[in-house]
Amino acid sequence: MSSQPSRRGSPEAPDPLPIAVVDNHTHLDISRDDTVVAVEDLGPVLREGAAVGVDRVVQVGCDLPGARFAVDAAERYAGVVAGVALHPNEVPGLAASGELDAAYAEIERLAGHPRVRVVGETGLDYYRTGPEGVPAQQDSFRWHIDLAKRLDKALQVHDRDSHDDVLRVLAEEGAPDRTVLHCFSGGPEMARVCVERGYHLSFSGTVTFKSAKTLRDALSVTPLELLLVETDAPYLTPHPWRGATNSPALVPLTVRAMAAVLGVAVPTLCQALSENAERLYGPW
Numbered sequence: 026m027s028s029q030p031s032r033r034g035s036p037e038a039p040d041p042l043p044i045a046v047v048d049n050h051t052h053l054d055i056s057r058d059d060t061v062v063a064v065e066d067l068g069p070v071l072r073e074g075a076a077v078g079v080d081r082v083v084q085v086g087c088d089l090p091g092a093r094f095a096v097d098a099a100e101r102y103a104g105v106v107a108g109v110a111l112h113p114n115e116v117p118g119l120a121a122s123g124e125l126d127a128a129y130a131e132i133e134r135l136a137g138h139p140r141v142r143v144v145g146e147t148g149l150d151y152y153r154t155g156p157e158g159v160p161a162q163q164d165s166f167r168w169h170i171d172l173a174k175r176l177d178k179a180l181q182v183h184d185r186d187s188h189d190d191v192l193r194v195l196a197e198e199g200a201p202d203r204t205v206l207h208c209f210s211g212g213p214e215m216a217r218v219c220v221e222r223g224y225h226l227s228f229s230g231t232v233t234f235k236s237a238k239t240l241r242d243a244l245s246v247t248p249l250e251l252l253l254v255e256t257d258a259p260y261l262t263p264h265p266w267r268g269a270t271n272s273p274a275l276v277p278l279t280v281r282a283m284a285a286v287l288g289v290a291v292p293t294l295c296q297a298l299s300e301n302a303e304r305l306y307g308p309w
Contacts, residue, residue: 026276028092035271036266040077042192044295046280047302048273049227050108050146050181050207050255051082052093057259059271061083064097071104075271078119080104081138081302081309082273083255085146085207087112089128099140105305108143108181109135113150116165125161129168142306144173145181149194150288163194168226170198179203179305181227200224203305204219205259208257209243220251225301227253230263230271240288249289249297253305254279 053070054062074080076194083098085108086092095107109132111119119125136144147169149162173180182190188211195204206219209226219226226247231239244252254276256262262271263278284294303309 032093033108035229036272036275037172038073038077039281040273041076042200042280042295043292044299045075045080045175046254046276046295046298046305047257048204049080049186049205049277050085050259051258052087052091052231053082053098053258053272054086054091055259060133064101067098067102067105067242070272071102074276075104077274079273079276081106081290083108083115083143083306084304085143086135087146088115089131089204089212090131091121094117096135096141099138104309105140106142106309107138108145109141110145110147110169110181111165113148113183114145114153116127117154117161119160125165133172135200136172136178142179143205144169144176144178145205145241146183147180148183148193149187150185150275151190161188166191166194167198170195170201173201174199179205181205182208183201183207184210188242191296192218195222195224196300205253205305207255208261210240211243212239213242215244220247225251225252225253227255228279228283229255229257230261230267230279232243232286233279235264244283244286247285249294250301252283252294252297253301254283254298304307 084095086095092109099105099107205225207227208229258271283292
């Protein structure tokens with residue numbers, strides 16, 4: 026997330042993409058001003074995205090209320106499929122309170138829904154959780170990996186300040202055939218390892234930040250067939266609107282920046298992004 030926005034206010038709609046793409050990871054239930062977002066309120070933001078060529082989204086729930094919201098949204102809107110999991114930062118508290126097993130049971134129930142195409146985001150986060158929470162996070166990551174394989178769902182992985190352990194746990198458990206590192210934050214060396222293993226890498230608006238050269242280097246070594254794009258809305262808004270509320274309608278800014286780094290035509294990248302998402306998650 027950005028703490029030094031370069032621009033504020035209501036972002037202007039970018040030029041539409043020539044071929045529609047998927048926002049691979051978004052949290053439309055979360056607002057940046059603490060207002061309540063209801064499932065029935067999503068219509069306008071989804072229409073704004075579709076108007077600029079972002080006509081499908083993966084709505085991700087990170088806790089039990091968010092997971093239920095994601096399923097409800099996927100049932101209501103044709104352009105939405107859901108991801109459900111317990112975010113790694115949620116897990117230590119649930120374990121300490123004795124509520125983790127019940128939470129797992131609810132996530133597994135929701136994950137069986139046909140509109141849920143993703144187990145995630147799960148993974149590791151050593152930025153917000155101290156060393157005392159690491160064992161619970163790693164156990165939970167392993168549980169979610171197993172769930173994705175048992176249900177034949179794609180896995181979306183959260184990785185913050187935990188690159189080595191994320192790769193280690195995925196290798197030890199055996200990653201699902203469809204594994205995505207969402208909001209990829211590693212460098213080119215990590216990207217090469219992920220590519221060798223067949224993981225998909227999803228890039229957010231951070232790739233447009235002036236300071237993100239290492240991330241752009243990682244993008245440059247990732248083949249088109251393993252690429253995805255996302256917002257991680259309402260955060261990580263691409264330049265020049267960094268600091269404003271992110272939404273699927275701003276994905277074209279990130280796509281065009283990615284195409285420039287890769288040296289490919291925008292339509293070529295759009296086609297790959299769309300096909301990759303449908304191959305991972307099935308038709309919307």
